[in-house]
Amino acid sequence: MNVAVEHIATDQPPDDAKARDLDYGWQPGNRIELLENGEAYFPAVFEAMRQAQREILLETFILFEDKVGHELQGILIEAAQRGVKVIVSLDGFGCGELSPAFLSDLAEAGVAVQMFDPAAKLVGIRTNWFRRLHRKIVVVDAAVAFIGGINFSADHLSDFGPEAKQDYAVQVSGPAVADLHHFALAQSGRQVRTRRGWRRRQQRPSPWPTHTDDGLVRLIYRDNLQHRDDIEEAYIHALSKAQKRAVIANAYFFPGYRLLREIRNAARRGVQVQLIMQGQPDVLLAKLAARMLYDYLLKDGVVIHEYCQRPLHGKVALVDDDWSTVGSSNLDPLSLSLNLEANVLIRDRAFNHQLYESLETLARNHCKTMPEKRKPRLWLWRLTVGFLVFHVMRHFPALTGWLPAHKPRLKPFESQAHDH
Template identity: 55%
Template sequence: MQDFIAHPGEHWRTDNEAQLLINGEEFFPSVFAAIGGAREEVLIETFIFRDDKVGRELQQALIDAAQRGVRVEMLVDGYGSDELQAPFIRAMTDAGVHLLAFDPQPRRFGVRTNLFRRLHRKHVVVDGEIGFVGGINYCADHLADYGPMAKQDYAMRVRGPIVADLHRATLKLMDETSRLTRAARPWLSRGPAPDADTAKARMLLSVRDNTEHTNDIEQHYLHAVTHARQRIIIANAYFFPGYRLLRELRNAARRGVDVTLILQGMPDIPLMRLCSRLLYNYLLRDGVVIREYTERPLHGKVALVDERWATVGSSNLDPLSLSLNLEGNLIIDDRAFNARLHEHLHELSQTKCKSIPLERVLRGYWWRAPIIFVCFHFLRHFPAIVGLLPAHSPKLKPMLPTPGVTPVTPAFDQEKAS
């Protein structure tokens, strides 16, 4: 893609280092090493934080940082991380870790009810100098030794001016939404500048929220796909996008762009694969190539267009991510990063995916056609439908175990009852 045109008001940052991290084997050591070297501040946002071998390693890294005087703040989602127990939390808070829960709600008859408008971002900022953005949670199922249901996923490690935007976005959510009083913190980037030989990437942080940036990430996808001239590869775990993006993918294939979708073939949520497959005929009949990743569950949210544009982040292309959840993606304009991601995704699609032919999809199409018609129109009007749901303002609450009590219920439920 030739130096694509940014939307008005966007803040592109030049001269950044961009490193692709594939799966937990590359992501966790990089994050833990950055935390281990922190001098002043560690900020973390995540959807899932679990008491398993990965969660305990992160817990210890944060405790060690807090005990040597680093300010450590972590924000976890009240739905995705609602099983943390009080002893696990107490070990962190006693060491000085500031732990917050995004919109915790009690279970109803043992069922989590706070499904919508979740914190789904995965951000890390260390000393205002090193940042991480992606789709990887802090749990063991992002490691290959977890077994056949280990997830395939991606993240980025970045340095340079883009980290300032990531730092501000994370503090904005932690400080303003929680209404907590904290000492003012200046921008902390006082460490060594990125290597001039490797800091070539132009980047933009795009977030999705329910107030000012309701469709920013989707608009970046639409803009890139609409202007594509050579190739599009999208690897996305939960693919059920809006009508406009489906139409532009089909239009790109019609004008000769090589369009490849890498989707789940071994789903962790079977319903989502069923939804995706309802769209296959619409895309395949105009030349879009669909490959299902079958080695393990695909959890990635990455894409590339032509030879420069790429994105890595937390946003799926489904109604929850595009219309409800808080999400964060990096948009990257860099030929070298695009080539690295293309090399990986091309190899993945050729060696670990099965191709979905149009002939297979057409079998039984007569009874699926009415369902597909309804799906298209539902997708087209989904944002308006969602707008009818109550738009409460989620609150952040400190995660503090009740003194003298060892709960047998999840810490979120106990905090609510206290």
């Protein structure tokens, strides 16, 4: 039999274009739970899916055919067979090694499987390097949502070994789930209805709300259309408001000058600024790029830690006692200029404290702190080179749009199911 697996176009708006261009405001009255690593994330997500009665929406950059991937596959198949609508959106690069048999089992059970920007290999090499669907979002029954940096792969579990990733996600219950549900449904290409509170870009909500009630959550995202800089601007705005402390833990750190300047300025005015970076990166280039910026930041009082226990994959930050962000976006050219990303902004004192304690434990027990005074290493030259590299990368969406593998298209295709 033939089973359909849809291909989602690069950056092509869904039929309801109005939904794609809306901003999401601050939603009060939410319950936010920090989920650290796969040990906390997978049981929470899988249990929510097992309890699903109507709908499961899932977006992920990576899904591997390992023990986590097979458990997820079984849960989704069982849900679809009992009548739950299941839509799974996968990135064509990150999930490019999934076997036809794995995908066919899902599709035959009734799971709607979609692949973002698929591309055939050229001489055995994948060509869809840029504009990745890098978001990690799960929404179940429009009642509970999960968002963060954790993929569906066993390398997010400690028993994977020295290469197991350190990472974070959040579970959200409350009014903000409606925004996450609306967004995930719209990005899957399904028709959605707009409602009050989903606003046009010219009425963009502030990254820093005027009211300070706990439980405030706002969804922000980055695309290559109308929301190119939203996540970067949220970081810049929060740092400009910082009065006491700011902690950023990010796997791939090579931001543009505006964000670097705001980090430096916060430290200059007496804010305790800490950066937690990779000391044992899964991508060596990430460590080399980040170290180009060390001298520029250290000389103004920024404290830099390198996490050395295992690869750091987190994308989290906090400012003062109640502002935090968790999501999929790194602070590098790929995330800030190319990838499709999503974060949540959180105003909640208890959550901020919980995240701070987790990051402080990480920095204190498992990190190497860079010395305040290092031998001069042509920091001005490094910063200039970094500035040029970053801003060249910012134009990559336009350049890569000319490549055949990245021309917008929405094309369903039929794949031959395997024999059982």
